[in-house]
Amino acid sequence: MRTFLVLNYGSSSLKYALFEEERELLREKRTTGELKHFESLLRKLSEDHAPHFVLHRVVHGMDHKSPMPINEKTLPILEELARINPLHNFIAYHCIRLSLELFPKSLHFALFDTDFHHTVPEHARLYGLPLELYKRGIKRYGFHGLSYTYLLKRSKEILGKDRPNLIMMHLGAGASTCAVKEGFSVDTSMGFTPLEGLLMLTRPGDTDPGVLLHLLKEGKTPQELEHLLYRGSGLRSLAGVEGFKELLKRKDHISELAFETFIYRLLKYVGAYWFVLECKVDALVFSGGIGENSPEVREALCTRLRPLGVDIDRRANELNEEIISSERSSVKVLVLKTNEEKQMVSILRDYIKKNHESH
Known part of the structure; x- marks a missing residue:
């Protein structure tokens, strides 16, 4: 073996x-x-x-x-x-x-x-920069792909559908969301690097590039900016917390503001992807350390999505059950524990098998 x-x-x-x-x-x-x-x-x-x-x-x-x-x-x-x-x-x-x-x-x-x-189609990869930069590889790539591969597989099994439309969220210290149309990724919140998109623990997510130009003019070095963006921003810098659990325990104004900012940024992406998928969404999928273990985040987002037919069972949500949507919900809401390691083995075993068969 x-x-x-x-x-x-x-x-x-x-x-x-x-x-x-x-x-x-x-x-x-x-x-x-x-x-x-x-x-x-x-x-x-x-x-x-x-x-x-x-x-x-x-x-x-x-x-x-x-x-x-x-x-x-x-x-x-x-x-x-x-x-x-x-x-x-x-x-x-x-x-x-x-x-x-x-x-x-x-x-x-x-x-x-x-x-x-x-x-992901080319129009969703392009930045509004000179085409020469795109040809050099400066475009949107997206991340958390091994997690999403596993989550897509599990979602297919639960839904009994081979080509589902999904909005998947990997929410942890690094956080992203992904639109899956008929079983394939068509957009995702992270871009050229894992800095773009949602508000994260130490990364700012979407930020006006003009802010960075301003900081450079003020004397910040590229190395200082790199540290600021990767390790010196996000929820930790806004609320002074070490992790999301600590943020939820705090009841001060700044912590509540940071939480609302996190949810608002997530809502904007999920709402946009709803229309990218032409309003035909089979399921919302929560995963990652926050997505799997924070009923507060799931309730806050799903409450705001009620106009789109999303409704969750409060008890199931509090227990972190695999399916938390209510019978009234027009969309399934799943809470899935991701398994990148198992998925990596599965990918390599398939690769070895295909190479062996081709020879």
Whole structure:
């Protein structure tokens, strides 16, 4: 039986899981903010396990397809991607280099979050910038694709529909939403980087570029702006909280304002996607740490969507049940626990099978 070690690098955490084919043997999540902690975790894993395959989640893949075999030919590609998305890809690239040394007999593959959104039409990818920049790859890509791939699969099973229309929300420290039309991504809130879109824990989401020009003129360096945008903004900077649970516990005006801003930004995207899908929505899907565990967020959003026929069962919502829509609701409302690691193994197993059959 083949074994798969999945390494899911976050900006401040490492989730890892070990599978024997599709059977999960081990799962852990370690929170860490320093590269040396990632390194020590990988060294410990290499002492305990010798998998056949090591799968690396890489957030930004631009237009590259995955699974991408990792070797001397593809490492420069991953290095270049790390320059574009320093928050996630830099950590992934560094850990991939180390993993090649620690697991020398394993086959290594990179799986990109951007893959899922390759079906987004060109008109939804374009920025209003010179076309020359678009040709150089400066366009909207979208992220959380591995999560959305899993959520789409589960939604199909629950709805009993092969090509559903969905508005999916991955709400965590990083947050995004995605419009799925007849089973394919047609728009998503994140763009060229994971900075665009919703208000997040440490990222501002949609921001007038003129603000950044103003700060540059005031003397901010590009490095200072990078830190501001990736780690020094969002809910943490607005309300002074470490996480969403703390925000909900607070009852002061600033915390309530930050919550309302979060919901308002989410409502704007969900409302827009409703019409992108021509008002034919089969289900709303909540996932991610906030989406799965915050009845307050789900109720606040769904209450505002009542004019569109959305109605939730309050008791089911409080219990974080899988289906929280009421019988009166014209749209299913789902709360699904995502599983990026399982999805990564599934993608690679399919890839191996197809390659084997083609040879």
